[in-house]
Amino acid sequence: MAPSRGRKWQTEAGRTTIRRIVAEKIPEWTGGLHEWQVIIVAWILDGEDVLCVTATGDGKSALFAVPMIVLLEVAKNPAAYPGFANYKKPVALVIAPTKGLAGNIVFELAGLHVPAFACTSDTLADARKAGRNIASEIGSCRWPIVCIDPEHLMEKQWERITDCQLFRDNIAFVSVDEAHLIDDWGAEFRPQFRNIGNFIRGRLPPHISVSALTATLMPGISTSTVCKSLGFQQGMFHMYRRSNERPNVQFNLLPLTHTLGGEEFPDLIKYLLSNRKAIIYCATIELCWRVYIFLLRLLPPGPRRLIRVRLYHAMCWPDENERTVALMRDDPMCQIIVATVAFGQGFNVRTLLDSIQQAGRVGRDLSMTGRAVVLVQKAAYSSAEKYLASGGSASRAPTKTSKSLTTMNNEKAMMLTNKGCFIAFFNKLFGNNTPGSTLDCIALPRRLPCSACLPRFSGSLAFEPSPLPSGPERLRPFSVPQPQPTTAAAYRPKNSRLTRKMRSAADAELRKFGLQVQKLERDYNIYGCTPASSYLSNPIITALLDNLLIIWTRDVLVTKIPHWKHHERHGEALYALIQSLQIEFAATFEATRLEKNKQARKKRRAAAGKDEISDDDIDEGENSGSGGDDMEDAVEEATLLMHRHPQNVFVRAVSH
Numbered sequence: 001m002a003p004s005r006g007r008k009w010q011t012e013a014g015r016t017t018i019r020r021i022v023a024e025k026i027p028e029w030t031g032g033l034h035e036w037q038v039i040i041v042a043w044i045l046d047g048e049d050v051l052c053v054t055a056t057g058d059g060k061s062a063l064f065a066v067p068m069i070v071l072l073e074v075a076k077n078p079a080a081y082p083g084f085a086n087y088k089k090p091v092a093l094v095i096a097p098t099k100g101l102a103g104n105i106v107f108e109l110a111g112l113h114v115p116a117f118a119c120t121s122d123t124l125a126d127a128r129k130a131g132r133n134i135a136s137e138i139g140s141c142r143w144p145i146v147c148i149d150p151e152h153l154m155e156k157q158w159e160r161i162t163d164c165q166l167f168r169d170n171i172a173f174v175s176v177d178e179a180h181l182i183d184d185w186g187a188e189f190r191p192q193f194r195n196i197g198n199f200i201r202g203r204l205p206p207h208i209s210v211s212a213l214t215a216t217l218m219p220g221i222s223t224s225t226v227c228k229s230l231g232f233q234q235g236m237f238h239m240y241r242r243s244n245e246r247p248n249v250q251f252n253l254l255p256l257t258h259t260l261g262g263e264e265f266p267d268l269i270k271y272l273l274s275n276r277k278a279i280i281y282c283a284t285i286e287l288c289w290r291v292y293i294f295l296l297r298l299l300p301p302g303p304r305r306l307i308r309v310r311l312y313h314a315m316c317w318p319d320e321n322e323r324t325v326a327l328m329r330d331d332p333m334c335q336i337i338v339a340t341v342a343f344g345q346g347f348n349v350r351t352l353l354d355s356i357q358q359a360g361r362v363g364r365d366l367s368m369t370g371r372a373v374v375l376v377q378k379a380a381y382s383s384a385e386k387y388l389a390s391g392g393s394a395s396r397a398p399t400k401t402s403k404s405l406t407t408m409n410n411e412k413a414m415m416l417t418n419k420g421c422f423i424a425f426f427n428k429l430f431g432n433n434t435p436g437s438t439l440d441c442i443a444l445p446r447r448l449p450c451s452a453c454l455p456r457f458s459g460s461l462a463f464e465p466s467p468l469p470s471g472p473e474r475l476r477p478f479s480v481p482q483p484q485p486t487t488a489a490a491y492r493p494k495n496s497r498l499t500r501k502m503r504s505a506a507d508a509e510l511r512k513f514g515l516q517v518q519k520l521e522r523d524y525n526i527y528g529c530t531p532a533s534s535y536l537s538n539p540i541i542t543a544l545l546d547n548l549l550i551i552w553t554r555d556v557l558v559t560k561i562p563h564w565k566h567h568e569r570h571g572e573a574l575y576a577l578i579q580s581l582q583i584e585f586a587a588t589f590e591a592t593r594l595e596k597n598k599q600a601r602k603k604r605r606a607a608a609g610k611d612e613i614s615d616d617d618i619d620e621g622e623n624s625g626s627g628g629d630d631m632e633d634a635v636e637e638a639t640l641l642m643h644r645h646p647q648n649v650f651v652r653a654v655s656h
């Protein structure tokens with residue numbers, strides 16, 4: 001029989017008991033639970049339904065781990081907790097969207113001494129081979145927590161499991177992780193998300209708690225879709241909406257300076273040079289491969305590079321994907337994962353960093369800073385403008401192959417056309433209303449201003465150095481391969497020279513920079529007036545202009561002007577100036593290239609007898625062979641990023 005409702009956990013005594021059990025069972029959480037976590041845990045233990053929206057990395061997994069830790073403790077020592085409901089073999093379901101996430105949850109729970117089972121195609125196949133009967137193992141409450149995706153939950157064997165009396169007596173709660181996917185994916189991509197609620201309400205006892213956890217559920221239609229689907233009725237559940245702003249992640253939304261159809265992705269390099277761990281998300285498996293091979297080619301030969309950069313997607317062997325997750329978590333040499341979006345859906349890299357750094361408090365550690373970069377193909381911007389101008393009718397219907405990742409929607413279009421602060425924009429979108437949430441990063445001010453506010457920011461944007469240990473195997477920095485001259489007539493790499501106009505603009509900027517250095521150095525100068533030209537002499541300016549487009553790192557800068565005396569104090573600023581010039585010029589080169597293509601296309605069409613061509617035709621064509629859908633994927637990518645987990649560097653690639 002299911003335990004009768006006993007004392008309420010949502011009382012001062014109940015909450016104190018929860019805190020005490022956590023302090024005893026998880027001493028490594030030196031700061032204990034946050035107050036809001038204690039409140040939600042008490043609701044769950046009382047069998048109430050909860051919708052919790054809070055930032056990724058805020059400690060959502062504690063909301064299913066802690067109730068189970070408490071229930072296991074009560075089951076073990078019922079006499080010590082008189083009056084509280086006692087499940088003899090407590091069990092809970094955690095519904096997770098991907099097997100990667102399910103595996104990660106099981107791993108996290110193991111660290112908290114909570115046995116759990118990830119019910120995925122891989123583990124089920126293994127069990128079959130070993131002659132085990134998983135349904136009867138789950139039905140007999142062998143694992144306190146079972147992680148499962150919606151598709152497996154709908155399998156026939158779950159009818160047997162949920163008919164099993166022992167299971168019915170001991171099921172205490174269900175948590176739906178990444179619950180926004182009921183809205184995002186449930187309509188078309190993975191319809192079983194919309195059946196989670198039917199399963200819970202139809203097949204499980206009515207007294208259990210159902211909690212929906214997410215970082216990215218927008219108020220309005222999305223929220224009401226999720227509530228309706230899970231059977232949350234007005235006034236009968238607790239809504240707990242915390243701000244999902246992440247002050248320790250610097251957000252960037254930037255245009256790609258290259259296309260995605262090629263073999264080189266230089267935009268990624270500057271984010272990877274610091275050796276901080278990074279995950280690069282790509283829209284397609286094919287793009288993952290090209291990015292992966294590009295990065296491999298930049299590394300010194302040898303087996304270590306296969307550890308340093310890893311691939312993760314649905315076409316990799318499951319063992320290989322698991323190994324990648326383990327390497328990212330445990331091996332300091334593993335720096336980069338190139339992955340499809342499936343990897344990121346709920347994958348908690350925060351946990352990995354916590355486990356590396358032994359962080360003391362559950363949830364967000366504000367002392368660590370991460371960076372999120374969304375690189376968007378330029379065509380996506382014009383597509384967004386067209387979408388808004390057409391009042392939303394320019395949206396393309398989702399195609400079967402790319403599922404829900406191809407539609408432009410209002411939020412994506414607004415984000416791409418947003419001219420102000422991105423963080424303020426997201427806060428409005430998600431209904432975050434902490435004080436100052438709608439102010440821009442400079443007015444508030446935020447410690448890590450977004451890319452829209454960055455030009456007005458006068459402080460320094462400090463990211464800790466790589467957390468990876470130094471030592472004999474210290475990671476070597478990436479270097480961008482330079483084409484080698486093959487003949488005496490110096491081989492000139494494409495776009496390695498500035499146009500006359502660019503050269504003169506860069507020359508002016510560099511001279512301005514010389515004046516700045518002169519000003520800053522005045523205090524050190526004890527010999528009276530020294531001309532600006534002595535701080536950045538003509539030969540140095542010429543060397544910089546000759547090499548401007550191939551100075552990809554500080555090291556290259558030093559090799560190009562080895563005799564400049566101010567590398568130490570002003571090298572960083574000079575490099576920053578060079579980078580900004582490179583970005584500006586790359587945009588010009590790209591525009592010129594597109595214009596040339598356009599003209600060539602016009603000519604071809606004219607020759608073929610076709611009349612006028614519209615701009616639409618051009619936009620479609622400039623997706624560099626990657627197909628029209630890719631451009632829209634990029635926009636989706638950008639939107640998905642909003643709720644990703646913090647990690648050290650988080651380059652969200654790269655669609656167009």
Ligand SMILES: [Zn+2]
Pocket residue numbers: 420421422423424440441442449450451452453454
């Ligand atoms: Zn901002």
